[in-house]
Amino acid sequence: MSALLAPQRRAAKPPVPNTIRTVVLRACAAAAVLATLAGAWYIDFAPATLVDGLDEIAALLERMLPPRLDDPGRISSLAVETLLMAVLGTVLAALVSVPLAFLAARNTTPHPVVYGAARGVITFCRAMPDLLFAALFVRALGIGVLPGILALALHSIGMLGKLFADAIEQTDPGPREAVRATGAGYVREMLNAVVPQAIPSWISTFVYRIDINLRMSVVLGFVGAGGIGFALQDALRGLIYPRALGIVAVILVIIAAMEVLTIVIRRTLLTPSKAGPGRDRQTRFAFGVLLAITCLASLVVLDIDPFALFTWPWPSFEVFGRMIPPDFDALGADLFDAAVQTIAIGLVATAIGVVLSIPLGILGAADVSPHPALYWLARTWILVVRAVPELIIAVVFVAALGLGPIAGTCALALGSIGFLGKLVADAVEEIDPGPLEAVRAVGGGWWKTLFAAVIPQAVPALIGSSLYLLDVNIRTSTVLGIVGAGGIGYLLFEAIRTLNFDIAGAIVLVVFVIVYTIERLSGWIRSLVV
Template identity: 65%
Template sequence: MTASLQAPPGTTSLAPAPAPPSGGDPLRPPSDGRRRALRWLAGGAVLLALAASSAIGLDLPTLVAGGEDVANLLGRMVPPELSDPARIATLALDTVLMAFLGTVLATLLSVPLAFLAARTTTPHPAVAAVARGIITFCRAVPDLVFAVLFVRALGLGVLPGVLALALHSVGMLGKLFADAIEGADEGPREAVRAVGVGRVRELLNGVVPQVVPAWVSAFVYRVDINLRTSVVLGFVGAGGIGFALQDALRGLVYPKAMGIVLVILVLVAGMELLSVAIRRTLLAPRNPPYGRDRAVRWAAGGAAAALLVVSFVRLDIDPLALATSVPDLLAVAGRTFPPDLTTLGPALWAALLQTLAIGLSATGIGVLLSLPLGLLAARNVAPHPLVYGAARTVVLVVRAIPELILAVVFVAAVGLGPVAGAVALGIGSIGFLGKLVADAVEELPAGPAEAVRSVGGGWWKVLCSAVLPQAMPGIVGSGLYLLDVNIRTSTILGIVGAGGVGFLLFEAVRTLHFQVAGGIVLLVFVVVLLIERLSGWIRAQLS
């Protein structure tokens, strides 16, 4: 990714397909190897999703029965209530501050790692390989896994949650920061080098000014992501509003649980809208640009510094504790070595296969639901403004509810097992893929659609002949990225009883079998890394 982050960081670009050669049909891509690859890929994906669904017992009758159970549960949750608004407000504030502080710490760790990992600034290729390996590890191991281990090392509270958010965020921020550095223009750096300054000044004056806009955009977007994550850290004792939600669900006080879910919904939706506004304010050029932009950015920097101080004070975290906690974290990490892959026997491999099946099934459900909803949420495709508004609202609402909370609801409705996890992840995918599809379709060139309309083509003809042929390669790429994300997320759903290896991991940590936990974390890392590499390779073949 270059220094300009037009699409949300960490997502796959849904750019339109290249224009066909001259003389071909301008509305349909040529029937070449790329098109055949799309067909084979789509067919193979459908077969894999069906096989995975069958393996975990997910079929249409189960979905219908599950829908009825969820409807009954939702009926027991209304009207929502907040029995202690002051406590919920305090926990919500703590959740926001945890997300912000975790992202700040991740940024401080990611900047030096990015310079070491970027090909254009690393002192040696071996150093770049090590730095990239650290970044990949942080991205591959889910944040809730870090939180489980850190709670065991440091005890209950917000500090383990903040550190877990920070470490996992390095996986995204480190990669985006390094990609931005590699995409920076070499001219300014060479000019600074020509005046004889040292290497540090060369980087500060020749590289940093170019990449700051991309870094700011990535930082703001990561705060948005971390807020979604931090609301569920309380499920493992790592602070935040998730603890209150878990307490309400455990006590079967469903109206109270619904009240907390609505608070979370408002909190996350508000943060998403705020992050969009902040990115536009900080990154959009103005006329005249210099004076006002400089004032806005200084004000934003001052506000961020003040919020950082508030975060330490409100969360009661001693900044020195960030350093003094390192030995405890290393001690717990050391107890996971050597990883034990034998004690659990066949149960471990069965759980791992179940995790993969959950991720594949959820991706199939997500694509099936997201494609029509995403098309209706595109302003240039929706047949009516009311349809557009309703579709966009559904996407926003689903994006605001973390998948783990959806899993808790489905477990409570349909019982323990992988079906609850697959359905929860599938519905959660609507918010992710639906937004990508809608935003991408809105950015497609208008020419092909206007050409179809000019010859009398209706809405359906425009969609099938002009919109889908342009958007489909990018949709396939985003579907592959969704599979990567879903498999990573499915590794933790077992913590709430929704199948997969998460339950075994949680039990291993709870019973102090750290070497078993280390073996599970190692498997999660390898599986996610392989899926990430495979999906990246396939996307590269389609680009």
């Protein structure tokens, strides 16, 4: 995860002078504040609006209680389906990302043109929301789990390909030169010198991506792409709120269990064994075998024809091809308004998330939290909020506050608290304990330690995490319209639903430009901070 938040450092790039960096960062901070205020004005967001809607939210939550499961057998089956979709989609993405990463890494790519093309594929996959991929695949392949698996796989390539390539670029060139001196070819050089160095980072990224894909897969059912999200949408459409809350509780348990499992897997695979490297290789091999068995079992349980994993491009390309040439004239000013609204939702939600999650993250850091009870309370709240996808939260706010961008902003802001809160807590736990001990040794209290030793060290990570959150929120805000929570998503999914693929193509290009621009801007700012 840290590789996502920190830019690649290269010796060839001269550092930015501190004076210029300070001026630029202050200008960026002022621009961010102004942009957030302008965004809040554009979507008519005001704290009073949310306060006025608290009664409606409380009434809706009261109608959800007590939660119930009307068909435990079906829900259990859909829960297993969701989990297997996440695993299989991540494995397929990893199989594609490994060779793609070698083409996208500067030190292993065969040609600059190949490097640019590989990075372009990775950027496109990362910029397009998984729910958009799922909606298009459903149109091409029909309702079922296969569109969901392919959507998860394609979107995952955007993250896995980038981080796998970054790990390759950070490998020591010494072993490669030694292998090359023996007369080995390119493939042997990569397998014997590069892969062993990159494997630990790849494993960590892969396991973390399964955790992410599990969260994503629970909402793919909203567009008919399989999983437990279909049952949840059915309950929400029927206004059977106790059943919906029961399904959300099941989702919470699944995601919490997966988070604990991924922590155990990471520690098992990445912590050196006292028995030596041989035992580490055996553990990783056993994990690989278990993963392969799980994938084969997934094909059986999900009733997927293995050949469908190879034949899907033909019908899909037919649907994707109908998006070209894009039609920008059909929507006119509505497209521009929806695009600005999407950016405004992302900006305002991120600002709220940053303000509320930084204190929560500090309380959730084990080495800084003033009391164990506060630590566990903060960590529990972070886990609960992270476990519920923003699209589900948006459904609740739409039902309570009505259609529009305010509901989407509130949903993203609440989701941001859990997402950024965890990043902040983890970053604070990783700071150097020396300054903390020094302040405490001279009698400094908790507040003195916080402002003198904790925050100064954590500022770069806080800025990097906040920019990454903005990047994520802009992507997420592009699909909130599917449930009426504002932004460009409504126009996009309405165009797909009515088979106006040329209009959908125009919207997809706008989404790509928005996400790519925000990503490049945030990456540039992070490069000034780190």
